[in-house]
Amino acid sequence: MVWAALAAACVWLALILTPWQPWRYRERLEADATAGVGRPAEVTVLMPARNERAVIRDSLAALAHQGLPLRVIVIDDGSEDGTSEAARAAGLADLTVITAPPLAAGWTGKLWALEQGRLHVTTPYTLLLDADIRLQPHTIPALLTKARQENATLVSLMAKPAMSGFWDRWLMPVFVYFFKLLYPFGLANRISSRQAAAAGGCLLVKTGALAELGGFGALRGAVIDDCALAALVKRRLSAPIWIGATHAAVMLRENGLSAIWRMVARTAFTQLRYSVWLLIACTAILLLIFVVPAAALITGSVRAQAMALAALALMAASYVPTMRFYGQSAWALVGLPFAGLAFLLMTYTSALWYARGHRSLWKGRAYGRHETGTSGPQ
Secondary structure, eight states: OHHHHHHHHHHHHHHHHOTTOTTSOOSBOOOOTTSOOOSTTOEEEEEEESSOHHHHHHHHHGGGGSSSOEEEEEEEOSOSSOHHHHHHTTOOTTEEEEEOOSOOTTOOHHHHHHHHHHTTOOSSEEEEEOTTEEEOTTHHHHHHHHHHHTTOSEEEEEEEOOOOSHHHHHHHHHHHHHHHHHSOHHHHTOTTSOOOOOOTTEEEEEHHHHHHHTGGGGGTTOSSHHHHHHHHHHHTSOOOEEEEEEEEEEEOSOOOHHHHHHHHHHHHHHHTTTOHHHHHHHHHHHIIIIIHHHHHHHHSOHHHHHHHHHHHHHHHHHHHHHHHHTTOOTHHHHHHHHHHHHHHHHHHHHHHHHHTTEEEEETTEEEESSOOOEEOOO
16 A cells, blocks of 8 residues: 555645646736737637527627627537527627538537538638637637737637636546646647647637638547647647646536536547547546545555655646636535545446447537547437
């Protein structure tokens, strides 16, 4: 038990000492009323929407307060709840609502919808914005300024969770924490690094770069489409990208446990490249860093307890920046090991879906191992 607790402490220490420090929040961007707004109609917002009546009106209304003229295209992706009518009711100037054709073979739904919208874009920049995300005033000018400062072809923001329910307040910040560990922002923002990452809920990209890549068809079947797009921009175009955290883009929808479970399971096994061996390795690592310290603290010898305390202290230190950024209470530190185990179970759900023949299940569509876009249960 001593050696296992020591190994756990070493893993957490290595994370803390990693030069790019993925646990910190150095890469961040907030709304800025003083940011330059650029030329008129410089940005077209593409908003794919599938059954988003409950939130789309609020997300569109927020675009009227960005401090610059925008062209907005909502792509209704087979909605059955009156999403198009709700979008038009927002009363936004220069709004176009189009209906996506039936999903073509080989495409995921969101990318198919975005491609239909892209064909109507004539502005230098395209902003991909999820229908359940509300931007604070002057967020888009800040994005444009950041893109110019960094000479970046793609700039994206990790939206702030709604933080309006128990599961959302507890698990969504942990989701961001794990995302930053898997896709370190500091590395992704270095042109010299092969690491690429993006947050597709709020993503600004040069329209010409999208065209050069061949549109969204270049990643038509991707499940983790935002990071796939970032990788193409960085590696195929050799262009800089930038990703950061923010309070200026906020998720409108409260995520309950089942919603979070489906969201994580949708891509978890894909991140492991559908490998059973990587799933076993992931299981071993998470048990080592989360379960072993707690077990050693309760049942171990004095030396094992000392190592366990060191591991737990380092674990807490790595999570404190996330806790503070999202305004969580100190109880989040106590809940972190349990959250880690919950995400492991979500990963097993993802693997189970794959074993049953589905790469992903999302928005009422089932994406099979060798094809995408078939109808199926959510």
